[in-house]
Amino acid sequence: MVTDHNLDELYHKGELTWQDGEYTVERGFQWTPPGCHNSCGMLYYMKDGKLDHAEGDPCFPYNNGRLCARCLNLEEAAYQEGRLKYPMKRDPKDRGDVSKFERITWDEALALIEKNLDEVTEKYGRASVFGLVGTGRNICWQVPWIVNNAFKSPNVFCALFSGDSCAVPRTAATAAMTGAYPVPDMGQFNEARYDYPDFQFPGTILIWGANPLKSNADCFQGYWITDCMKKGGSKLVVIDPMINWMSARAEVQIQIRPGTDCAVALAMNHVIIEEDLYDHDFVDCWTYGFDEFAEHVKDWTPERAAEIAWCDPDDIRKAARLIATNGPCAAPFGVSNDQKRNGVSAYHAIFNMMAITGNYDNPGGNILAYDPWGTVMSYIAGWDEGVLTPEMKAERLGDKEFPLHSVGFSALGQPDVLLHALETGEPRPMKMCFMMGTNPITNMAPDAPRAYKALMTLDFTIVCDYRMTPTIAGLADLVLPISFNWERNTLRLWFTPVRASRKISQYYECKSDEEIVVMLGRRFNPEFFDKIGVHTDIDMLDYIVKSAPNATESFDQLLNKDMYCWPDRPYYQYKTGGLRADGQPGFQTPTGRIELWVSMFANLGLDPLPNYEEPTESPVSTPELYKEYPLVLTTGARNFEFFHSEQREQPHMRATYPWPRVRINVEDAKELGIQDGEWVWIEGTRGRCQQKALVTEGIMKGVVEADHGWWFPERDGNAPSLYGVFESNINNLTPNGNPGPYSFGADFRSVLCKIYKCTPENSEILPGVQTVEKGGFHEPDYGDIISMYYGHDAK
Amino acid sequence: MSKKGLFINYEMCFGCHSCEMACSQEHKLPAGEFGIKLTQYGPHKNVKGDWEYTFVPVPTQLCDLCGSRTATGKLPACVHHCESECMEYGDIAELAKLLEEQPKSVLFSL
Numbered sequence: 001m002v003t004d005h006n007l008d009e010l011y012h013k014g015e016l017t018w019q020d021g022e023y024t025v026e027r028g029f030q031w032t033p034p035g036c037h038n039s040c041g042m043l044y045y046m047k048d049g050k051l052d053h054a055e056g057d058p059c060f061p062y063n064n065g066r067l068c069a070r071c072l073n074l075e076e077a078a079y080q081e082g083r084l085k086y087p088m089k090r091d092p093k094d095r096g097d098v099s100k101f102e103r104i105t106w107d108e109a110l111a112l113i114e115k116n117l118d119e120v121t122e123k124y125g126r127a128s129v130f131g132l133v134g135t136g137r138n139i140c141w142q143v144p145w146i147v148n149n150a151f152k153s154p155n156v157f158c159a160l161f162s163g164d165s166c167a168v169p170r171t172a173a174t175a176a177m178t179g180a181y182p183v184p185d186m187g188q189f190n191e192a193r194y195d196y197p198d199f200q201f202p203g204t205i206l207i208w209g210a211n212p213l214k215s216n217a218d219c220f221q222g223y224w225i226t227d228c229m230k231k232g233g234s235k236l237v238v239i240d241p242m243i244n245w246m247s248a249r250a251e252v253q254i255q256i257r258p259g260t261d262c263a264v265a266l267a268m269n270h271v272i273i274e275e276d277l278y279d280h281d282f283v284d285c286w287t288y289g290f291d292e293f294a295e296h297v298k299d300w301t302p303e304r305a306a307e308i309a310w311c312d313p314d315d316i317r318k319a320a321r322l323i324a325t326n327g328p329c330a331a332p333f334g335v336s337n338d339q340k341r342n343g344v345s346a347y348h349a350i351f352n353m354m355a356i357t358g359n360y361d362n363p364g365g366n367i368l369a370y371d372p373w374g375t376v377m378s379y380i381a382g383w384d385e386g387v388l389t390p391e392m393k394a395e396r397l398g399d400k401e402f403p404l405h406s407v408g409f410s411a412l413g414q415p416d417v418l419l420h421a422l423e424t425g426e427p428r429p430m431k432m433c434f435m436m437g438t439n440p441i442t443n444m445a446p447d448a449p450r451a452y453k454a455l456m457t458l459d460f461t462i463v464c465d466y467r468m469t470p471t472i473a474g475l476a477d478l479v480l481p482i483s484f485n486w487e488r489n490t491l492r493l494w495f496t497p498v499r500a501s502r503k504i505s506q507y508y509e510c511k512s513d514e515e516i517v518v519m520l521g522r523r524f525n526p527e528f529f530d531k532i533g534v535h536t537d538i539d540m541l542d543y544i545v546k547s548a549p550n551a552t553e554s555f556d557q558l559l560n561k562d563m564y565c566w567p568d569r570p571y572y573q574y575k576t577g578g579l580r581a582d583g584q585p586g587f588q589t590p591t592g593r594i595e596l597w598v599s600m601f602a603n604l605g606l607d608p609l610p611n612y613e614e615p616t617e618s619p620v621s622t623p624e625l626y627k628e629y630p631l632v633l634t635t636g637a638r639n640f641e642f643f644h645s646e647q648r649e650q651p652h653m654r655a656t657y658p659w660p661r662v663r664i665n666v667e668d669a670k671e672l673g674i675q676d677g678e679w680v681w682i683e684g685t686r687g688r689c690q691q692k693a694l695v696t697e698g699i700m701k702g703v704v705e706a707d708h709g710w711w712f713p714e715r716d717g718n719a720p721s722l723y724g725v726f727e728s729n730i731n732n733l734t735p736n737g738n739p740g741p742y743s744f745g746a747d748f749r750s751v752l753c754k755i756y757k758c759t760p761e762n763s764e765i766l767p768g769v770q771t772v773e774k775g776g777f778h779e780p781d782y783g784d785i786i787s788m789y790y791g792h793d794a795k
Numbered sequence: 796m797s798k799k800g801l802f803i804n805y806e807m808c809f810g811c812h813s814c815e816m817a818c819s820q821e822h823k824l825p826a827g828e829f830g831i832k833l834t835q836y837g838p839h840k841n842v843k844g845d846w847e848y849t850f851v852p853v854p855t856q857l858c859d860l861c862g863s864r865t866a867t868g869k870l871p872a873c874v875h876h877c878e879s880e881c882m883e884y885g886d887i888a889e890l891a892k893l894l895e896e897q898p899k900s901v902l903f904s905l
Binding site: 213245 | 813826827837847881
């Protein structure tokens with residue numbers, strides 16, 4: 001076994017580059033593309049200017065050399081057949097025909113953008129130009145920068161992503177409650193990690209509707225949980241309709257019906273208060289609204305919640321007791337509660353439980369990151385609205401309909417209002433789209449066939465990506481090729497440490513997203529980019545570093561010398577003034593306390609306390625529908641091989657995960673006569689798709705879970721196939737246009753479905769043909785909020 | 796030189812596939828070929844009512860314990876990249892002591 005000393009020497013700790021036999025080794029940090037939410041320390045082994053392979057950097061304490069399967073297959077990703085090399089254009093009348101793309105120069109691409117910007121602006125106004133952004137990676141701040149500051153339009157959206165149903169719902173809840181964003185503490189806020197003097201391992205880790213081992217959500221490496229289990233004896237509480245690896249090792253595991261999370265969380269709060277297990281000192285000194293909250297949960301007995309959630313009330317009690325009495329509790333969250341109309345309230349209830357047990361900013365609890373996402377800057381991107389005037393901002397879609405947007409909760413527009421605009425022209429026609437880092441009809445947009453139809457109404461669509469996708473094949477008029485992570489200079493500001501990574505390779509005519517920001521900015525708004533002194537990607541990144549609260553270095557210093565900056569972050573900052581802009585003790589909320597009863601929600605006419613609501617479709621809310629569709633469908637569980645719609649083209653990933661799979665309980669499968677491994681139709685009220693049945697004990701009876709993000713790069717790219725994007729697309733079943741009352745969260749993870757075997761007779765019209773040639777599965781409909789505002793009948 | 800082996804704590808292996816992929820990359824194996832292969836049992840509720848959900852990666856005949864890496868002092872690619880840090884490489888006699896310290900573990904002699 002090698003010693004640490006040998007590792008530092010072997011891997012040239014502190015050096016940017018060295019020679020190792022036939023390879024030049026370059027130290028860096030992988031982020032995007034290919035994407036994920038983390039940014040591991042990397043050693044890129046280069047030969048003749050090309051990547052030969054990559055390894056994890058053993059000298060970087062974030063991952064200590066560890067690396068996931070996707071980054072261990074970077075060479076196959078980088079030099080794949082379908083990778084884009086040059087800008088390409090296609091006449092909008094030829095959408096759906098991949099043979100009609102024509103190589104052009106970057107100058108020609110810019111001229112084409114200018115021509116369409118001018119035409120759309122003249123006919124409809126500049127606010128009819130909009131941007132679409134995908135999930136949180138190193139491709140978030142760039143789109144608002146381009147659309148706001150280069151194109152001078154206020155309209156950027158998560159790509160037809162009903163209810164902004166990832167991260168934003170929980171950010172909204174926690175920002176309103178705590179003025180910050182809680183992140184489970186596994187020592188990652190200090191470079192010494194588990195050896196940081198004040199660090200304590202969590203007594204309990206609460207894993208709610210997530211599998212962090214696979215998802216590594218949001219600046220959190222899942223394997224830190226196994227570190228804590230091994231090194232610190234941390235116990236697990238796992239709440240999930242499925243049995244995952246952690247459930248099998250949990251002190252308490254509860255399988256609940258999808259969408260009932262808020263009810264279960266309210267009951268846990270009930271137990272903790274009723275049995276007097278709460279942290280009296282913390283509640284007295286640092287929270288607001290405890291009496292109202294205690295009164296509110298009084299009726300939420302475990303029996304009441306268990307009946308709703310199809311679980312055992314005693315398990316709710318056991319879980320609540322362990323959370324309250326076993327030392328600090330850290331709670332890593334995934335996206336599942338974001339993807340429910342009741343999601344903001346579910347998070348509110350769960351985070352209130354963390355508050356009444358004193359689990360904020362404590363070692364082994366939950367660190368309050370310095371602002372929601374650290375990243376209003378680098379993630380949701382509202383950090384610098386640059387050129388937008390109040391008049392321009394007034395044309396952003398969604399502010400009028402959703403009060404939280406009007407006060408700055410998300411700097412982006414509201415995607416359900418965008419869908420309505422595309423379908424009806426109200427509140428304004430939306431005609432030109434700039435997509436970067438998103439592949440909406442494959443992955444992000446619920447009711448994908450409807451999203452496809454809506455996006456087909458556009459006059460002009462630009463898509464930036466690194467390979468041919470269904471979205472490009474079906475919808476793009478101009479395609480811009482994107483550099484991989486090591487083909488760009490780039491910066492990671494998301495929480496800590498700040499990381500900079502150098503460009504060490506060039507692939508044909510690809511450009512980085514950062515270079516495209518600067519190119520478009522200098523072309524369409526040179527006055528502004530002159531004013532901030534941005535002429536190159538390096539200038540742009542230097543501007544960001546100098547604006548960031550968590551770094552003081554210049555970008556050059558970071559890029560060419562330090563590589564990362566990981567300052568100590570002491571605990572209990574609410575006692576020392578570290579959490580408030582005015583430097584006073586307390587939290588960055590109107591009352592200075594953690595608000596169990598949220599005054600901002602009350603001021604905006606929203607519910608100040610978390611209330612449980614049934615999903616729009618459920619055994620309880622739509623019993624007649626439930627007779628026809630007797631299974632509760634959830635989707636979006638992660639796996640090791642893929643990040644959303646990425647990696648499907650890589651043979652090494654398909655070797656261990658060849659086909660889309662729907663998990664169905666052994667008893668349900670027996671009743672339906674379905675065998676493990678056979679193709680089945682999954683059908684709901686909006687549409688249907690085909691996946692392979694995975695018959696398993698590891699999901700509760702009455703519930704099925706289906707893969708997301710599937711397409712087939714090996715199939716025909718032309719319409720109506722579009723690489724088979726609609727055939728297995730679970731978003732043929734999920735709803736759009738029906739977000740929750742806070743505007744955040746929609747029912748991706750709790751709709752009704754039925755499952756039956758695929759036969760030649762019932763497979764004559766496949767979903768691709770239905771979508772592309774037959775106008776889709778159904779006419780547009782809208783939930784109560786959009787309907788009320790625009791005078792439709794609510795569904 | 797004493798014989799080397801691979802130690803794996805299968806209580807902590809959560810099946811991330813990094814060992815498979817690291818090996819594949821190191822040995823330039825085509826898709827579908829493995830120098831180490833993950834095996835899985837579960838999820839299954841056993842007769843006692845406990846959940847079984849266990850992974851064990853098993854070295855194949857293609858495993859050479861990364862002789863060219865270990866000659867320079869590096870770890871085998873699978874051990875280097877293992878996400879749960881449940882794999883160790885070393886002298887079999889030394890690794891055998893770990894078997895006593897860590898229940899639910901195995902030692903592979905190749």
